[in-house]
Amino acid sequence: MKHLSPRYKLPSRRYFSDTALPELFERVSSHIHKLLDGTKSPVSFTTDIWTSNVSLMSMLSLTAQWLDDEFELHQVLLCCEECPGSHTADNLRAKFDKMLAEWKIDKKRVHVVLRDNARNMTKALDDGNLPSLPCMAHTLQLAVIEGLQSQRSITDAVATGRRIVTHFKHSSLAYSKLHAIQEELGQPKKRLQQDVPTRWNSTFYMLQSLLEQKCALGLYATEHELPAVLTTNQWGLIENLLSILEPFEELTKTISSSSATAAVVIPEITALKRLLGRAADTDRGVGTAKATLLEAVQRRFKDIEKNPLYAVATAMDPRYKTCYFSAEVKDEVKRVLLNMLDTVDTSASKPTPDQPSGEPAAKRASQLLSVHAEILKESASNEEERLLGSPSSVQLHRYLSELPIKRSEDETVNDVLKYWHENKTHYPALAPLAQAYLSAPCTSVDSERLFSLASNVIDEKRNRLSGEKAEMLLFVKKNLPLMVK
Structure with a gap:
C-alpha cells in the first residue's frame, strides 16, 4: 500500500476491533431481525456449550431455523455468548430467557430446541417451558459405544489397531517405508486414520483404513518392527464388525446434514432395528456386539x-x-x-x-x-x-x-x-x-460446527480475546453470507 498509494494510512488493529467489527455486527444483526420479524412461522433451535482448551472461556450457542411461506429453509446464528460460572440448570435457563428476549422471540413461537443429553441442559429447557429433544447423533454414539464395549475380543482388536496407527502417526520414517510398500503393491499412497474417543465413526474409519492396508501392513511387519500385530482371527473380526457398523455410519452421515429434520428419526431407527434383527453370514464372532447394539437402540429410542x-x-x-x-x-x-x-x-x-x-x-x-x-x-x-x-x-x-x-x-x-x-x-x-x-432438526450439529469454527478464532495466539469480540466474529462469519447471496 505504501508503494501504490503513499498517502493512504492503513487502519490500525484497534480500528477493526473497536469500529469496523461492531458496525458490521450491527448491520448483520439488523438483517437477521428483519428476517425474523418478516415471518410468523414457528422457529426451531439448536444449542450447545463449548469450553476452550487454550483459555478459561466457555460459550453457549443458540442457532435458529425456520421455513417461510414458500417453504424455503432459513438458518441463522442468534447468539454465541460467553457463559461464565457454573453451568447449572438455573443459570442456563436464565441465559436462554435473555437470548430469546434480545431477539424478541415469544416462547409460543419456539417449536423445539435440539440439545445434548446432559441433565443440566435438559432441566434448564424444561424449567424454561421450552420443548426440547435430544441430539440423535449423541444418542446413536452412546448406543454404538455400548456395542463396541460388549465384547472383549472386539475391544482388544480395536486397541491393537489403535497401537499400530499410533506407531505410524509418530514416525515419518515408518510412513515413508509403508508408502514404499504401497507403491510396490500398486496401491495408492494412503495414511491410516486415527480415531478419537468422542466420535465413534472415527473408530469405524480407523478400522476401515487398516483393513484396506492389510497386505501392505503384513509386508511391513515381516521387515520392520511393529508395537502390535493383528492376528488372522482379529482381521476377520474387524471385517465382520465393519459390516454391522456400516448402517450406523451411513445413518450418522444422513443425520449430520445441516438440513436433516426430525422426520427422519422414526423411519431410520425402524429400518435400523429391522436390519440388526436379521441373521447374516457376517455375524460370526460379533454376535454379542450385534445383539447389544440392537438392545441399546431399542432402549435409547423406545x-x-x-x-x-x-x-x-x-x-x-x-x-x-x-x-x-x-x-x-x-x-x-x-x-x-x-x-x-x-x-x-x-x-x-x-x-x-x-x-x-x-x-x-x-x-x-x-x-x-x-x-x-x-x-x-x-x-x-x-x-x-x-x-x-x-x-x-x-x-x-x-x-x-x-x-x-x-x-x-x-x-x-x-x-x-x-x-x-x-x-x-x-x-x-x-x-x-x-x-x-419440518423445520425441526434432528441433531445439534449446527451448534457443534459453530464451535469447530470457534476453536479457530480463539486459539493459542488469541487466547486473550474477549467473549464479546469472539461472539461478534463468529456471528458475522456465520451470518454474513445471508446478506451477500
Whole structure:
C-alpha cells in the first residue's frame, strides 16, 4: 500500500476491533431481525456449550431455523455468548430467557430446541417451558459405544489397531517405508486414520483404513518392527464388525446434514432395528456386539413413536407419512393430526386438482435403503381406509392415500420442501403443520460446527480475546453470507 498509494494510512488493529467489527455486527444483526420479524412461522433451535482448551472461556450457542411461506429453509446464528460460572440448570435457563428476549422471540413461537443429553441442559429447557429433544447423533454414539464395549475380543482388536496407527502417526520414517510398500503393491499412497474417543465413526474409519492396508501392513511387519500385530482371527473380526457398523455410519452421515429434520428419526431407527434383527453370514464372532447394539437402540429410542414432535414430523414428510408406524400407533398419530387440524380454519380453502410431484431416481442401493423400500411396500398394501367429515380430515385422507415419494441415495430435504411448495394450495390445512414440524432438526450439529469454527478464532495466539469480540466474529462469519447471496 505504501508503494501504490503513499498517502493512504492503513487502519490500525484497534480500528477493526473497536469500529469496523461492531458496525458490521450491527448491520448483520439488523438483517437477521428483519428476517425474523418478516415471518410468523414457528422457529426451531439448536444449542450447545463449548469450553476452550487454550483459555478459561466457555460459550453457549443458540442457532435458529425456520421455513417461510414458500417453504424455503432459513438458518441463522442468534447468539454465541460467553457463559461464565457454573453451568447449572438455573443459570442456563436464565441465559436462554435473555437470548430469546434480545431477539424478541415469544416462547409460543419456539417449536423445539435440539440439545445434548446432559441433565443440566435438559432441566434448564424444561424449567424454561421450552420443548426440547435430544441430539440423535449423541444418542446413536452412546448406543454404538455400548456395542463396541460388549465384547472383549472386539475391544482388544480395536486397541491393537489403535497401537499400530499410533506407531505410524509418530514416525515419518515408518510412513515413508509403508508408502514404499504401497507403491510396490500398486496401491495408492494412503495414511491410516486415527480415531478419537468422542466420535465413534472415527473408530469405524480407523478400522476401515487398516483393513484396506492389510497386505501392505503384513509386508511391513515381516521387515520392520511393529508395537502390535493383528492376528488372522482379529482381521476377520474387524471385517465382520465393519459390516454391522456400516448402517450406523451411513445413518450418522444422513443425520449430520445441516438440513436433516426430525422426520427422519422414526423411519431410520425402524429400518435400523429391522436390519440388526436379521441373521447374516457376517455375524460370526460379533454376535454379542450385534445383539447389544440392537438392545441399546431399542432402549435409547423406545419412546420416539409416542413423541408428537417426532411422529407428526414423520407423517408430514411425504417420503414416510404413516408407513413406519405400527397399526395402533398409526391410528393414534391420525387422531393427533385430526385434533391439530380442528384448530385450523379451512373454510375458505378448497383443494385443487392433484399435482404430480417430482420423484428422484435411485442410483444405487444401500442396506438401510433396501429396508426402507420393504417397509414402504408393506405399508402401501395396508393403507385402505376412509376419513370423512371436515375439509381438513378429507385433506388428511387424500394426503395419506397418496403413495410416498420415492427415496434415493442422493435425496435431500429440498425434495420434501419442493413437494410442499408445490402442494401447499392442494393441502392448505396440512401446510402449516408441515411448515412447523419440518423445520425441526434432528441433531445439534449446527451448534457443534459453530464451535469447530470457534476453536479457530480463539486459539493459542488469541487466547486473550474477549467473549464479546469472539461472539461478534463468529456471528458475522456465520451470518454474513445471508446478506451477500
